[in-house]
Amino acid sequence: MRRIAVVIAAIGLAVAVYYGTRDRTAKQTRERDTRSSASQAPALTLVDLSGNKIDTSSYAGDVVLINFWAAWCTPCAEEVPQLVALQDKYRAQGFRVIGISMEDRDSALRDFYRKYRMNYPVAAGSEKIAESYGGILGLPTTFLIGRDGRIRAKYPGLADFAKLEQEIVALLRTNQ
C-alpha cells in the first residue's frame, strides 16, 4: 500500500513538474517580451459588431485594455472569459476592454461573441491597425493603456492574468 502511495505521489510530482516547467517557460517568454514602453497609444476609430462606433479618444482618462485576438485562436479563447470578468469587476472604476479581431473571415466571430457573452466591444482589425501598434506578429497580444493614454504594458501570448490584474488595479489608482 505504501508503494502505491509512493507511485501516485511520483506521478503527481511528474505532472506538476511537467506543467510547472511549461508554464514557467511561457512566463519567462512573456516577461522577456513585455515591453512596458510608455509611448502614446495610437487613436483608433472602429466599428464594433453591433455597428456602434468606437473612438478610443473618447476613453481618455480611462484605463484601456486592447486585446488583439481571433476566434480560431485557442489561447485567445482561454483569455476571453477572464477579460469578461475583469471588465465586469472594474468597469465602474473606469476600466474598458476593446477586442480587435484579426480574422481572415469573420463568419465565426458573432457566434463566438454570443457564446462567450462578451461584455466589451469587438471590432474587426486590419494590418494597418496592427502596424499602428508596432505590429501584431502573434496572437493573442494585449496592450494596457493608462489613464494618460500611454501604453504601459504589452503582453504577447497568453497573458499572466494575476500580473495583468495587479497592473490594472495600479493604473486605476492613478489619477492621471
Added chain:
Amino acid sequence: MKRTNDHQRTYQAWILIAAAVFVTVVAWQSPAASELPPGSAELIQPQELLKALQSSSVKPTVLYVGPRFLYAQARIRNAEFMGPASDPQSLDNLRKRVAALPRNSWIVLYCGCCPWEHCPNIRPAYKALQKMGFTGVKALYLENSFGTDWVDKGYPVEKGQ
C-alpha cells in the same frame, strides 16, 4: 516468496497504470501537442532554416499556412501564402500548390500565429502533405510566435500583400 512476486507484479501493474494515466492526461490537456512535438525530426529550427535560405545550395520551398494579417505584416522572404490550414479551402490551396512537385521536394511549412502547442494550422498542413506522400517536409518550429521567434531575432522578413 510467492507473496513477494505478487507484490512485485502489483507494483509493476500500478506503474503501468500510472504511466498510462500520465500520458492520457498530457494528451488530453494538449491534444495538438502530441503531434509534431518540440525536438522531433519533422521540425526545423529557425536558425537552421535561416542558414539554408542564406546558403547558395538548394533552398526549400517555404509555404506559409497561417492567417493573412501576419503574412502581410512580416513574412519569411519568398514564402508563399496558402491561407490558414485549419480552413479546408486553404488546405486545398496547399494541396494544389504542391501537387506537381516531386515527392522528395524539400518543403518547409510555417505559421507562427500563436504558441506552437496551440497552433491550429501547422499540423493539418503537415498531415496533408504527408498523406500526399511528401517525404521532405519540415515544419518550422516557432515556439511562441513568428514575431518572437523570427522577427525579434532580427531574421530577414518582407512585407506586403
